[in-house]
Amino acid sequence: MRQDESKKYFMIKKSLVMFLVFMLPLSAFLGGIAGASFVVKSEPQPEVVASDLNLTPLKVSNIASEGDIPSVVRTAMPSVVGVTTTSIQQDWYYGTYKGESVGTGVIVDERGYILTNSHVVNDGNAETVKVQLYDGTSKEAKILWNDAVLDLAVLKVEGVGLPVATLGNSDDIVVGETAIAIGNPLGLTFERSVTAGIISGLERTIPVNDNYNIEGLLQTDASINPGNSGGPLLNIKGEVMGINTAKVQSGEGLGFAIPINIAKPIVDEFIMKGEFTKVYLGIKGVNVYQYIRTYGNDLGTDAGVYVYDVMKASPANYSGIISGDVIVSINGVKINTITKLTRQLYSYRPGDVVDVTVIRRGKPIALKVTLQGETR
Numbered sequence: 001m002r003q004d005e006s007k008k009y010f011m012i013k014k015s016l017v018m019f020l021v022f023m024l025p026l027s028a029f030l031g032g033i034a035g036a037s038f039v040v041k042s043e044p045q046p047e048v049v050a051s052d053l054n055l056t057p058l059k060v061s062n063i064a065s066e067g068d069i070p071s072v073v074r075t076a077m078p079s080v081v082g083v084t085t086t087s088i089q090q091d092w093y094y095g096t097y098k099g100e101s102v103g104t105g106v107i108v109d110e111r112g113y114i115l116t117n118s119h120v121v122n123d124g125n126a127e128t129v130k131v132q133l134y135d136g137t138s139k140e141a142k143i144l145w146n147d148a149v150l151d152l153a154v155l156k157v158e159g160v161g162l163p164v165a166t167l168g169n170s171d172d173i174v175v176g177e178t179a180i181a182i183g184n185p186l187g188l189t190f191e192r193s194v195t196a197g198i199i200s201g202l203e204r205t206i207p208v209n210d211n212y213n214i215e216g217l218l219q220t221d222a223s224i225n226p227g228n229s230g231g232p233l234l235n236i237k238g239e240v241m242g243i244n245t246a247k248v249q250s251g252e253g254l255g256f257a258i259p260i261n262i263a264k265p266i267v268d269e270f271i272m273k274g275e276f277t278k279v280y281l282g283i284k285g286v287n288v289y290q291y292i293r294t295y296g297n298d299l300g301t302d303a304g305v306y307v308y309d310v311m312k313a314s315p316a317n318y319s320g321i322i323s324g325d326v327i328v329s330i331n332g333v334k335i336n337t338i339t340k341l342t343r344q345l346y347s348y349r350p351g352d353v354v355d356v357t358v359i360r361r362g363k364p365i366a367l368k369v370t371l372q373g374e375t376r
Contacts, residue, residue, distance in 0.1 A: 072180055072238040073194050078163035079107045080182045081114060082132035082191055083141070083155070083230060087122040098127070104183040104231030105131065105155060106240060108167065109271045112139075112159035115263055116230030117245055118146040121153050131157050132188065145266065145276050149342045151214060151245050152263050153230075154270055165232060167267070168239030170218070170259035175199055178236040179220040181244055181255070183228030190227075197222035197253070206246060206256060215339045217256040218242045224255030233257040265346055279348050279371040281321070282314020283307045287337045288326060300362030303336045304328040307358075319369040325358040345371070 082104060089099035103120030107113070114131060121129055121143050129141040139157040146153035179199050184191045201219035208214055220233060224247045233242035242257030269276045285305040292302065299306065304326040310316050321327075327335050331354050335341050348354060350373035358365050 069180060069196055072234055072236060075238045076165060076182060076232065076234055077192060078134040079165035080134070080192055080231060081105045081107060082184050082188050083116055083120055084130045085121055085126035086128045087126045102184055102188055102227050103229045104227065106165045106232045107162050108165060108267050110160065110162045110164050112157040112162055113270050114141065114155040114157065115243060115267060116153050116155060117243065118148050118151045118153045120230045121146060123148045129155060131155065134163065144270065149339055150262060151258060152243065154266065165240045166238060167260050167264060168235055168241045170241050170261040173199055173202065173218065173241055175201060179222045180234040181222040181224055181228060181231060183231030183244060185225035185227045195223040204256060206248065213339065214245065215337060216259060216343065218259055220255050220257060221253035222255060262343055262346065277350055277373040279345055279350055280315070280374040281369065282311040282316040283321065284309035285338055299326050299359060301326055301328060301359045304359065305335055305338055305341050315369050315372050319356065319367045321358060321367060325360050327356060327358050329357040330354050
C-alpha cells in the first residue's frame with residue numbers, strides 16, 4: 001500500500017473510533033431520557049381486583065399487623081429482671097450446703113412489685129433473693145407471697161418509676177398467634193435472651209409428680225430453658241400473656257406458661273393495697289380421679305374434689321359441706337381438680353358469697369358459702 005493511501009486509511013479509522021466514543025454515551029443518555037419520559041407519561045394500567053378474577057381476598061390477622069418482634073422487645077425488655085436466689089440444700093453426699101439458682105421476673109408496678117415463679121424462689125424458702133434490673137443495678141428483694149400450686153410468686157424491691165410491663169388478657173389468646181419469650185436461660189451469661197414462636201395449645205396439663213399436675217397452661221414452641229422460668233411470654237402487641245414456667249425435657253419445642261389472668265387478681269391487690277389476702281374454704285380434699293383409682297367410683301361423678309375432712313369454724317363447716325361430699329362447681333364454674341379449685345378461689349375476696357355445688361350420695365346439693373381470708 002502506498003504511503004498516502006495508508007495515511008488516509010489511518011485517518012478514516014481514527015475518525016470512526018472518535019465517532020463511536022462520542023455517540024455511544026450520547027445514545028445511552030438520550031435513551032435514558034426517552035425511557036424516563038416514557039415511564040412518566042405512560043398511562044396507568046387498569047387495576048385488577050379479586051372480584052374480577054372471582055377470588056376471595058385474603059384476610060390479614062389484626063394480631064400480625066399490630067407490631068413486630070424487634071419493637072416488642074424494645075418495649076418489653078426494660079421490665080424484665082434477673083432473679084438470683086440462695087437456699088439451703090440437702091444432699092446425701094455433700095450434706096447441707098447453700099445452693100444458688102437463677103431465674104427471671106417481670107416488673108408489674110413502678111414501685112418495685114415483681115411477678116415470677118414460686119419455684120424460682122424455692123417456694124418461698126430462699127434465704128436471699130437479689131434482682132438485677134435492666135440498667136445493671138442489683139437490689140435485695142423480699143418475697144411477699146407465693147403459691148406452689150399455681151407456681152407464682154410476688155417479690156418487692158425498693159424503687160420508684162421502674163419500667164412496667166403491660167399485662168394482656170390471656171382469655172383472648174388463640175392457637176397460632178405469635179409468642180415471644182424473654183428470660184435468662186442457663187443463668188445470667190445469656191441474660192435477656194429472646195426467642196419467638198407461636199401459641200401451640202391452650203389448657204394444657206403437665207405432671208409435676210405422681211400426685212400433682214399443673215393445669216390450664218399455655219403451650220408454646222418459643223424456646224424455653226432453665227432460667228427462663230418467671231419471665232414473660234408476650235404477644236405481638238408487647239402484652240404479657242403468660243409467665244414461663246416449664247419445659248418438657250423429652251421433646252423439642254414444648255414450653256409452657258401460666259396464663260396471666262390467673263395472676264392478675266393477685267397483682268391488682270398488691271398494687272392497690274400493698275398486700276394480698278387469699279380466701280379459703282377450709283377443707284382437705286383429693287382429686288376424684290385419684291380417689292377412684294384406690295376405692296372405685298361410688299361417688300356419682302367421675303370429676304371433682306372429694307372432701308375427706310372439714311376444718312372446724314371454717315367457711316365450709318358453716319355452709320354445711322361435710323366429709324364425703326364432692327365439690328363439682330363454684331358459681332357455675334366446673335371444678336375438676338384441686339388445682340382448678342385453688343385457681344378459682346383466687347378470683348374472690350374475703351366476704352364474697354359463692355354458690356358451691358356438691359355431690360352427696362350421688363345427688364347434687366347447692367350450698368352458699370361466705371368466704372373468709374386466710375391467716376398466715
